Amino acid sequence: MPDYQLTPGFVTAVDAGTAENNPAMMHPVLQVLHAKSVRAADNGIRYRLIVSDGTHFIQSMLATQLNFLMDRDQVGRNSIIRLNKHITNKVPNKGTKLLILLELEVVAGGDNVHDRIGNPVAIYPAENAPEGGGAQQPHAPTPQAAPPQNPHNPHNHQQHRPIDPAPLPQAAPQHQSYSPYQNSNQPYYKSNPQNTTTTTSNANNYTMNQTTLNGPGSYNPGYNKGMAHGADQQIFPIHSLSPYQNKWTIRVRCMGKSDVRHFKNSRGEGKLFSVTFYDESGEIRATAFGDAVTQFYDLLQESGTYFVSKGVIKNANKQFNNTNNDYEMTLDTNTMITICNDPAAAPQINIQAVPLSELYTVQPRTSIDVLGVVKEVGDLNSITTKAGRPANKRDLTIVDTSGFQVRLTLWGKQAETFDGSDHPVIAVKSCQVGDFQGRSLSALGSSTILYNPDIPEAHQLKGWYERDAATSTFQQYTSSGPAGGANGAGKPSVTKVITAIRDEGLGMGEKADYVATKATVTHIKRDNLSYPACPTCNKKMGEDGGSWRCEKCDKMYPGPSYRYMLNFALSDFTGVIWVTAFNEQAEQLLGHKADEMAQLKQENEASFTAIIDEAMFKTYAWTLRCKQDTYNDESKVRVTAQSVAPIDFQSRIQELRDIIAEYQLSYSAAQLSFVGSSCFVESYSALCTLFSQLQRTFLFTIIPVQLPIVLHCTKTQSLTNASRPYRKLSY
Structure with missing residues (x-):
């Protein structure tokens, strides 16, 4: 990520009223921490941004002529902007200032920055932060007459756009890029909510409720239906929440409620539980501690619908939070949660x-x-x-x-x-x-x-x-990728012969190497093909006075659960290699569980031997793991079977056809491509080597030539079979 340098001290200068007269503050570089849409006094749409200089952040409003930057996702969370023109308005009765952004340049989109820069704090206390929206919202003076807005319909909270949009800027700087809001988790000001029947955008986007509610907004009576807090209170979507907001209410479904967990740390004992809240826009993890556990645990029920407000929003700790949200919520005794009694208002998942x-x-x-x-x-x-x-x-x-x-x-x-x-x-x-x-x-x-x-x-x-x-x-x-049939699906593993494991030094590096091969089982060691395992952790157990003891679990068991550790030889036309197969792969190979084989070895040696013999001299498709181990100061590459499957000969034939076709179309000799290209040959030995490498790909005739020459490769048709292309060498 490039190192973007913000303009420290700009927010402080705005508060002091010295930014306009300071040459160093004429074109400050700032970061957008948050962006949302608000209702203006004329029922139009305005955008409120929180911008940071790396030390402090301040609330700001985007001039309406710059709305296209939001509509086209050019400005969003974490974006870097260069402010070329601005003014400052005082917020009545609050003693704070609001920054009005008149002209700006997008330096970098949020998808190139990913995170906020520095640890900025609010220039004003949170309770004095400027409020956005409604008639109280100050308006930015426009340098020129703004285009007229569409009239607002309070019963259908559609996104408002100018009838004649402001002209788009000239070619964007090369460093400009779109913000992450253009992905599927768009901000709520980009939504176009209406009463519809949900349709999926693709075959894998499934909707749990088929009726979609009206979108968020305090001016949409249908969306606020059933609100216990009062019909005039605004409902926010989950993905609009951020640490920079104080007043919000969300309507959510409660899912994934955990048990109450008790913990102990340096501050004493405590308890907690967590839930995941969902609505149409996304999800957020909420955790309650201490007295809040007693207050909310019985209230929050799985699949219930609730109104939630006054939770504490903070950055998510991804070590313990697997939701698709950058933030998480803490429920404390000041949090308000009430039941939504209207089943039709339940958000979809x-x-x-x-x-x-x-x-x-x-x-x-x-x-x-x-x-x-x-x-x-x-x-x-x-x-x-x-x-x-x-x-x-x-x-x-x-x-x-x-x-x-x-x-x-x-x-x-x-x-x-x-x-x-x-x-x-x-x-x-x-x-x-x-x-x-x-x-x-x-x-x-x-x-x-x-x-x-x-x-x-x-x-x-x-x-x-x-x-x-x-x-x-x-x-x-498998550990090397998707497997199954002959060579699996997805990205196929490279198929190698057995001697390649030794010749190419596979498994000698820091990480294990994985290789696919087709090989035959030629020998199976019959002694110690399984071990007595713990039924719980699968570690080896030892007999102790008629019972079996697991050292790891520190438990006694009446008997073990046997698991395979099968050693056998694999062979192909190039050589042989010893391989170890553990439980799952050995069961596929022998067709019997380890417990059965252990019992047969004790009670029926002939049947045990017959099963081993039956498994030999069969050819399979293998995925092998190669990794060097050191034991008693001796290093050795150990090979284990990660997967085994019968060969699907039809798929194998197609695989070989593809290999041959690829070989014919893009053969490279001496690191030179011969597809529509040429090769410089300066010695007779090089010419012989070249022809020996190409003998299965090219039709050619050796004629006396004077070296050095340049060979040209062109595509033509076979004289004997017009459907098969081949390469013609000329000089």
């Missing part, structure tokens, strides 16, 4: 589902929405967290029409009460993407899970599953 096949494009620890069918339900397990607290978890396998399956982990009460019978459709909002075994999902305490939601997309998904799931083969992620 939008599910912007990401297809399971696209999870590899999502960064780990990112929160997303998903919609899928529960294919498998795991047992409820109790684990010990890193903090030493017990926790219950349950793993689900969900699938969708993209043909992928992904593990989804539920925690706490969600895991305990989950009913996976009849393969329900679940919509999960704000679940976290993990990188375990490639990609996985985790429904955190703040996540919202909806079972069999009554939306068309869920019904279509359920019908698809009941119709096609029995005959479908679902692909799954």
Whole structure:
């Protein structure tokens, strides 16, 4: 990110009245911390901005002739502007000043800055901050007559634009860029609310309520319907909230309510709980502490609709907050929460589902929405967290029409009460993407899970599953990417022969290397193919007086749960390599669980041997992980199987065709491209080397030539098959 230098002291100079006469303050560089639309006295739309010089911030108004900067998303949160002309107005009865922005230049859009610069504080106390909107709003004098505004209709709070907009500025500076408000999470002044039936913008943007309410605004009676605070109070959308506002009321649905947690720190003991508030514009995490827990915990119920005001807005701590919002809310004893008794006023919840096949494009620890069918339900397990607290978890396998399956982990009460019978459709909002075994999902305490939601997309998904799931083969992620079938989907892994692992030094770096290969199982070690594992943490257990003890969990168990650690040899036409497969991959290879094999080895050695023999001399598509380990001062590259799948020969044929086509179209010899280009050859040995490299790609005849020469490569048609192009060399 470039280092943008703001103009420190400008806000102080504005307050002192010295900015206009100070040459150093003639063209100050400022940062926009917040922007919102307000109602002007003439019923037009004005924009109020909070601008900062890096030390202090002050409220300002944008002159109406510059409204196009907001309408076109050229100015927004975190934008850097150069102020070329301004005036200052005193706010009556407040003793504060308001900055009027008359001319400015956009230095950088908010998408290039990402965060505020410095730690600016308010030039005036928060209670004396200038109020925007309404008849009290001061108006900016315009250098020239402003275009007329559309008349305002109080029953349809549409965005107001001039009939004849002000001329657009000349070509923007090269450093100008659009603000982040042009993305899907637009500010509320960009909305065009009206009573409509919700339609989705794409197949994965699902709406939980089909009736869309009127948009925000105190002048829209329909939007404020059912308000307990009074019909004349303005309702704000969630995404308009910021630390720079004091007076607001939001109407929200309460989802993802956590249990009450007790904690202890240097200041003593305390308690907290958190919820996630949703409305049509977005979401925000709210946390209550101390007495506020007693005040609000029983009041806030899952899926209930409430009016909330006087919460404390602050920057979100992303370490503990996975919502799609830069801010979070603290509920204290001054916060006001009342129930909205009108069911029709309940805000809708939008599910912007990401297809399971696209999870590899999502960064780990990112929160997303998903919609899928529960294919498998795991047992409820109790684990010990890193903090030493017990926790219950349950793993689900969900699938969708993209043909992928992904593990989804539920925690706490969600895991305990989950009913996976009849393969329900679940919509999960704000679940976290993990990188375990490639990609996985985790429904955190703040996540919202909806079972069999009554939306068309869920019904279509359920019908698809009941119709096609029995005959479908679902692909799954591995540590090297999506895998399944012959070579998976998405970005295919590079397929290599076995000797390439040694010859190319794979696994010798700081990070592990992953490689796809097609190889045959030629030997399986029959001794110690599994180990006695703890049913809770999967660590190895030891026998202790007839019982089994797990050192990590510090618990005794009547018996172990065996898990595979299978060592076997893989071979192809180039060589052989020893590989280790753990539980999931070994089960796929042998077709039996480790507990069954351990029992057979004790009770029926012949059956045990037959299963091992049956698994050998079969060829599979493998994804291998190569990483150097050091044991007893000896370094060795260890290879583990990340995935194993039967070869889909039809897909494999197509893969080879694609490789051949790519080889023919863009073969490079001696780091020189021969697609419509030329190559300088200065020696006979170089010519022989070149021809040996090209013998499978080019049709050519060796003729006596005098070196050096320049070979030209052109595309022509085969004489024997007009549909097959080939390359012709000439000089």
